[in-house]
Amino acid sequence: MVKAVVGEESQLQLVEDRLSRSSEPAQVGLVIGKLNSALDRGFVFDLVPTPQNDAGQPACSVLEPAKDNKKKGSKSKSQTSDSSSNLVIDKDWVAEHARQVSRMMVGGIKVVGIYVWASEAAFKNSTMVLCQTVKGVAEAASTLEDDLDVRLFIHICYSPRRWTCRNCTLSSNITSSSLRPCDFKMGRVLTSLQTFKCLYNFDLRLPIYQEKTSKSETLVDVLCNGISNYVKELRGAKAVIDGNLVVNDEACTTEGLHEVELLLPFMKDMYIEACSQKDVVGVVNFTGSLCSFSFLNSKEPISQAVADIKDDIIRSLRSRLDIICDEADEDPGPIDNGIKEAGNDLASEKPVSQLVLHSLRKNCNLSLPRRVFVPWLAGTYICDYLQPSETLEVLKDHCVELMSMEAPNDASKILEPEEEAIRVSTRSFWDVVIPYCSTSSSTQEKNIEITGKENSQKSSKSPSLYFVAAVIILLLSVLVGFVFVRKS
16 A cells, blocks of 8 residues: 655646646546555656547546426536536546556556546545546556555546545455545656666577367467566566666665666576477577666665566567557458568468467568657656557657657657567477477387397307407417517
8 A cells, every 4th residue: 555645746737737728527547657565655757638439439527417407596506416426437448548558658657547637526426436447447557566456546626626646455346445545745756767778688489389279379379478487587687787786775876877787597498498398399489679768766776676677578578469469459351560471371361369370380470569769758758669660650649649748750859779670480390390200209119120130230249259359368468478578
C-alpha cells in the first residue's frame, strides 16, 4: 500500500487548466508515474486522457436520472440530478488504452492507475465501476516486477475544486473498502530524475519440439516461452554502471547520462542441448540488440535503476511480439512483416502468429519492429515500435492518439539507436534430424556387426601376434647382451 503520493506540479496544473476549459461533464484517463514498495511512495508524472472509442463515443459519461414530469424549481431539479448521477465508463476501452500506452513506457515510467474528472456525487455513486476499471487497467498494463497489489485512483472534483488520491486494492472481491485515501501533494518530481541507458545484445536458441498434443506450437508460442525462461537468467545478471560494478543499494549522486552494462553468468550451450534431445525438430534463433532507458527518482537506490532496466528489456521484447500478433488478428489474411521462406508458400498463407513450426520444412526469417524514442517531459523519453515498412509519420499519429501529445517535427530529436532490427530465424531439422536418427541407428547396428567381426578376427590372430612380440623381445635381449660383452 502506498502511503504518500507526489505529483509533478507543472504537469498536473496544465491538466487541471485543460479540464476546467473543457465542456465535458466527466473524463477518465490514465495515471503515468511510478510506485515504489520499498519507499511506500508513489510518483505521478502526468495524466493522459483516454480517447473516444471506435464508435466515436467518450470513454466516460454521466448518466442522469430520468426527469420527473412534475414542475419543480430549477435549483431543486439541479440538486436532485447531481445527487443521483452515475458515471458510465467503457472499462474495456480504458483497459485497451492502458495496454497500448504501457508499450510506450520505458524503465521507471509506468501506467499506475486511472483518474476521473467528475462531481463528488457522481464519484460516490460510481465507486464499484471505478474500482473495476482500475483492476482492468492493472491487468492490461501488468509489469514484470509487480510486487504491489494496489494502483492509484485520482479524483479531480470540479465542485468544489480539489484533488484526492486513493489506493485501489486489486483483490478478487471489489467492495466499497477497496478505495483507501492516501496523502497527496504536488511538487517537483521530473527534474530530479536520473537517466540510465543500456544497449543490450542477446542471442537465444530456442528448441522447436515435435507435436505431442492436439495444440500445435506456433512461432509466437516458442518466442513467448523463451522470453519467460530468459527472465530468470536476466534477473541474475550483474550490472556495471559508468564502469563500476553495482554491489550495494547506494544512491546515485552524479548527474548526466549513466551507461549501464549487464553481465550474464556463463551458461551451457542451449543450442547443443536442444539438438541433442530426441523430440526436437528445429531451432529458433532469436538474436539482436535493443536499447533501454530507465529513469530513477533521487530517493531510490541505484539497484532500482538496474531492476527497471531488466524489466524494460523483457517488456520491450514482449511488446514487439504483441504488435505482430495484433496486426495478424486485425488482418487474418497474408501480411508483410518481414517473413521470408524460400521455396514455400506457407508463410504467405498464414500470419506469423499462426505459423506451426514443426510443420515448416524450410527456414523462416522474421524481422521484429524496431524501437524509437520520443522526447517527453523534462528530458525523459517514451518509445514506440515501427515495422520495417513504417515511417516516423506513424509514430506521430500514435503520440497524438494515445498520449495526447505532439511528436517533434524535427526528426533529429527522435532517437533511433537500434540500427538493425531484431531477427528471428528458424532452422528446421525435418530433413536432417529424422534421416540422421534412422541412419544413426542403422550405423550403430553396422558398427556392432563390424565390431563383432573385428573381435573374432582379433581373437583368431591373437596367438600369431603374441609369437611375433616374443621374437622381437628375444632379439632385443640378444642385441643388448652383445653390446655389453664387447664393452667388457
